Amino acid sequence: MASGAHVKARCPVYPGSQTRRFPVPDDKVSWETEWPEYLPPSYTAPSVLARPAWADPDISSFSPYFNALDGTVDRTSHEGEYRVEDGKPLNPHGRTGLTERGLLGRWGPNHAADPIVTRWKRDGAGHSVIHSESHLPVLQFVAIMRKDCGEWAIPGGMVDPGERVSLTLQREFSEEALNLLAVNPEERAWLRDRIASLFASPGFQVYEGYVDDPRNTDNAWMETVAVNFHDQSGDSVSELPLQAGDDAGQVSWMDIDSTLSYYANHSLFLEMVAKERHAHW
Numbered sequence: 001m002a003s004g005a006h007v008k009a010r011c012p013v014y015p016g017s018q019t020r021r022f023p024v025p026d027d028k029v030s031w032e033t034e035w036p037e038y039l040p041p042s043y044t045a046p047s048v049l050a051r052p053a054w055a056d057p058d059i060s061s062f063s064p065y066f067n068a069l070d071g072t073v074d075r076t077s078h079e080g081e082y083r084v085e086d087g088k089p090l091n092p093h094g095r096t097g098l099t100e101r102g103l104l105g106r107w108g109p110n111h112a113a114d115p116i117v118t119r120w121k122r123d124g125a126g127h128s129v130i131h132s133e134s135h136l137p138v139l140q141f142v143a144i145m146r147k148d149c150g151e152w153a154i155p156g157g158m159v160d161p162g163e164r165v166s167l168t169l170q171r172e173f174s175e176e177a178l179n180l181l182a183v184n185p186e187e188r189a190w191l192r193d194r195i196a197s198l199f200a201s202p203g204f205q206v207y208e209g210y211v212d213d214p215r216n217t218d219n220a221w222m223e224t225v226a227v228n229f230h231d232q233s234g235d236s237v238s239e240l241p242l243q244a245g246d247d248a249g250q251v252s253w254m255d256i257d258s259t260l261s262y263y264a265n266h267s268l269f270l271e272m273v274a275k276e277r278h279a280h281w
Contacts, residue, residue: 024097
């Protein structure tokens with residue numbers, strides 16, 4: 001398989017539907033490979049066809065500017081310029097076995113931001129926990145269990161049109177991991193101050209680019225910017241009351257470990273954080 005080829009974006013059955021993808025073998029993923037027999041089905045979820053504010057119209061009813069800033073909607077890709085054929089953008093990582101938008105609102109890149117908030121795992125005496133095999137300290141991150149698939153994930157979300165990624169990172173963490181919108185005004189102000197102090201740091205940019213996401217199609221795909229914000233001393237966010245927001249079933253501090261399974265390519269992000277922090281993986 002070519003380096004960077006997607007795997008989860010070729011899952012047999014599209015999430016939240018009964019639509020089966022056209023099977024795409026590894027050697028047929030690239031658009032450069034001629035494959036006249038390729039006949040993928042089309043699918044756009046009813047929730048997208050209902051035209052919510054976060055979704056584009058059908059491609060036949062408007063003229064988006066691809067590979068450009070289209071008004072407030074960023075249609076550029078972190079991967080560089082992507083191809084457009086018959087008025088539709090083509091997934092830069094190749095065939096997925098499905099056309100149209102699936103569950104994604106935008107034609108082309110759908111931009112997200114993933115805040116990876118970490119701390120050192122500590123014992124009852126406050127000492128860092130050292131892993132018995134790697135002899136390295138264990139990192140923990142704030143994880144949410146996604147309601148749509150039941151997998152543990154980084155509490156990220158979509159970048160609103162015209163919004164700075166730095167604000168998206170802070171907003172998504174606040175809403176998904178702390179359920180900030182549901183707390184009383186006094187507690188909300190206190191939580192905002194604590195979160196702002198952590199997110200005021202530049203953080204460590206872990207990743208910027210394409211996400212191998214099961215929601216991807218030939219014409220719509222996920223891209224993200226993942227940034228690690230680390231509570232080195234354990235007195236910034238470590239004691240905040242975690243509470244799952246609307247998109248999360250559960251939220252908790254979770255060990256970063258290669259033996260655990262995470263949503264999409266979040267394992268890649270967490271591995272990079274562990275190596276950067278010289279922690280167990």
